[in-house]
Amino acid sequence: GNSVTQMEGPVTLSEEAFLTINCTYTATGYPSLFWYVQYPGEGLQLLLKATKADDKGSNKGFEATYRKETTSFHLEKGSVQVSDSAVYFCALRNNAGNNRKLIWGLGTSLAVNP
Amino acid sequence: GAGVSQSPSNKVTEKGKDVELRCDPISGHTALYWYRQSLGQGLEFLIYFQGNSAPDKSGLPSDRFSAERTGGSVSTLTIQRTQQEDSAVYLCASSFGGAADTQYFGPGTRLTVL
Numbered sequence: 001g002n003s004v005t006q007m008e009g010p011v012t013l014s015e016e017a018f019l020t021i022n023c024t025y026t027a028t029g030y031p032s033l034f035w036y037v038q039y040p041g042e043g044l045q046l047l048l049k050a051t052k053a054d055d056k057g058s059n060k061g062f063e064a065t066y067r068k069e070t071t072s073f074h075l076e077k078g079s080v081q082v083s084d085s086a087v088y089f090c091a092l093r094n095n096a097g098n099n100r101k102l103i104w105g106l107g108t109s110l111a112v113n114p
Numbered sequence: 115g116a117g118v119s120q121s122p123s124n125k126v127t128e129k130g131k132d133v134e135l136r137c138d139p140i141s142g143h144t145a146l147y148w149y150r151q152s153l154g155q156g157l158e159f160l161i162y163f164q165g166n167s168a169p170d171k172s173g174l175p176s177d178r179f180s181a182e183r184t185g186g187s188v189s190t191l192t193i194q195r196t197q198q199e200d201s202a203v204y205l206c207a208s209s210f211g212g213a214a215d216t217q218y219f220g221p222g223t224r225l226t227v228l
Binding site: 036042043044046091100103105107 | 173
């Protein structure tokens with residue numbers, strides 16, 4: 001079946017530190033991969049995505065590369081800010097069928113201290 | 115333009131009562147999804163509507179849950195005879211329905227069953 005595993009939080013960093021949040025997946029076929037972010041008091045919003053192997057998604061200084069050989073989609077940012085404090089969700093969509101539902105990781109809470 | 119809206123934002127009900135949750139998708143989006151976000155469970159898919167096709171109900175946890183989408187737009191998720199384990203945030207998302215589309219999420223309805 002399809003599943004997503006992401007590192008457990010909470011993650012606490014100082015401002016300007018390097019961030020990595022690990023995400024690995026299990027899927028049949030060739031899924032699309034996503035990172036969504038949920039800021040405090042706000043709804044889920046797409047952060048970045050990649051639709052095929054070796055694609056790199058990027059947005060707001062965050063990057064993630066679709067690695068088929070390691071079935072991973074780790075989220076990275078070189079220098080985090082306090083405003084990056086949020087919960088980050090890794091997700092996949094299996095494109096083999098007609099259903100476009102997202103399969104989610106459990107989320108990783110990030111707190112960035114000044 | 116307007117995003118996905120959901121109502122009510124909060125709902126407190128007594129065990130055994132029925133509840134209705136509403137979702138207004140982004141205009142022009144043909145696909146609509148319901149997810150549930152429970153503490154410790156992460157996000158789980160409930161049901162998916164795509165145009166005039168029969169909905170994919172494979173994620174509904176029991177026959178107490180049902181959903182409809184009228185006129186290809188507004189959707190209502192109904193939970194009958196609510197139980198305490200139904201307490202969660204219910205999220206609605208919509209998209210254009212294409213293979214590489216992005217799902218846009220509403221702010222959610224927080225349901226508390228006493």
